[in-house]
Amino acid sequence: MTETIKFKSCPHFDLNETLHCGQAFRWSEPDESGAFYGIIAGHKLNVYFDGDSLCACGENISDIKDKIYSYFDLDLDYEKIKNLLCNDKILSEAVIFAPGIRILKQDPWEALGSFIFSSNNHITRISGIIDRFCQLYGKEAVGGGYDFPDYERVSRLNKADLAPLRCGYRDEYILDAARKLTSGEVDLDIICSADIDTARKELMKIKGVGPKVAECVLLFGFHRLEAFPVDVHIKRALEFFPDGLPEYALPYAGIAQQYLFHWMRLKSLSGVR
DNA sequence: AGCCAGGGTCTGC
DNA sequence: GCAGACCATGGC
Numbered sequence: 476m477t478e479t480i481k482f483k484s485c486p487h488f489d490l491n492e493t494l495h496c497g498q499a500f501r502w503s504e505p506d507e508s509g510a511f512y513g514i515i516a517g518h519k520l521n522v523y524f525d526g527d528s529l530c531a532c533g534e535n536i537s538d539i540k541d542k543i544y545s546y547f548d549l550d551l552d553y554e555k556i557k558n559l560l561c562n563d564k565i566l567s568e569a570v571i572f573a574p575g576i577r578i579l580k581q582d583p584w585e586a587l588g589s590f591i592f593s594s595n596n597h598i599t600r601i602s603g604i605i606d607r608f609c610q611l612y613g614k615e616a617v618g619g620g621y622d623f624p625d626y627e628r629v630s631r632l633n634k635a636d637l638a639p640l641r642c643g644y645r646d647e648y649i650l651d652a653a654r655k656l657t658s659g660e661v662d663l664d665i666i667c668s669a670d671i672d673t674a675r676k677e678l679m680k681i682k683g684v685g686p687k688v689a690e691c692v693l694l695f696g697f698h699r700l701e702a703f704p705v706d707v708h709i710k711r712a713l714e715f716f717p718d719g720l721p722e723y724a725l726p727y728a729g730i731a732q733q734y735l736f737h738w739m740r741l742k743s744l745s746g747v748r
Numbered sequence: 749a750g751c752c753a754g755g756g757t758c759t760g761c
Numbered sequence: 762g763c764a765g766a767c768c769a770t771g772g773c
Contacts, residue, residue, distance in 0.1 A: 497754060594755040597772060601754080643769030685756045706754040736754075
């Protein structure tokens with residue numbers, strides 16, 4: 476049956492900014508009422524705000540209530556973190572540009588697969604590739620749609636199977652990732668509990684996973700908030716920080732990075748230089 | 749019509 | 762260790 480869950484009040488949280496700032500690739504645009512459709516833990520749900528409270532609606536979603544809560548990381552106090560970051564003038568500009576961004580806790584394998592597809596690619600195209608990937612090889616989700624494909628299933632595919640994705644040379648990368656996870660050569664549980672340098676090295680055993688993708692997986696899939704992915708937009712942003720980020724920001728470098736990324740990316744999309 | 753993109757690999761120094 | 766060629770694709 477269709478259920479609605481109302482979570483606790485959470486200010487400093489904007490769904491559009493959070494879901495469409497380049498950390499996740501499968502959320503819909505908002506509908507007329509401002510609700511977004513997506514899939515978490517094999518359940519289709521829509522999320523929206525009722526006043527200050529996040530609400531989720533979908534079939535039997537009480538089964539995954541804890542996972543939804545964790546996905547949006549509702550316990551983390553963003554007011555405190557933003558106040559800290561805003562001691563820096565540039566960071567403060569980035570935060571003010573989209574103050575409702577939060578870092579999601581995505582499924583580690585989905586984050587890994589998604590950011591393998593992301594390399595040297597545009598966000599709109601990444602979304603298309605991942606959509607086709609899920610539709611072709613994902614399990615049906617409760618309430619409709621398809622989940623991100625299991626790596627065991629992907630490990631049994633070949634390049635021809637992936638041709639419809641039109642993901643280019645990244646086809647062998649996703650296969651290598653799925654095979655190394657299935658064989659246990661790379662272990663997500665070990666990465667989860669390892670120190671961050673060990674975790675980086677583990678992830679980079681996978682073909683197609685270099686420093687940037689590894690950092691994205693650590694940040695978005697393992698919630699290592701100190702991870703700091705550097706792409707072209709962040710490279711430009713770093714010109715403002717000749718000595719690197721201020722030291723007090725480093726424990727939350729990944730969060731700072733996301734504000735900077737979104738700010739720089741939307742500025743360049745609107746043609747400002 | 750090119751330029752560009754949430755880069756990585758491979759080769760040659 | 763580091764620079765540079767190369768990689769497949771399509772949105773803009």
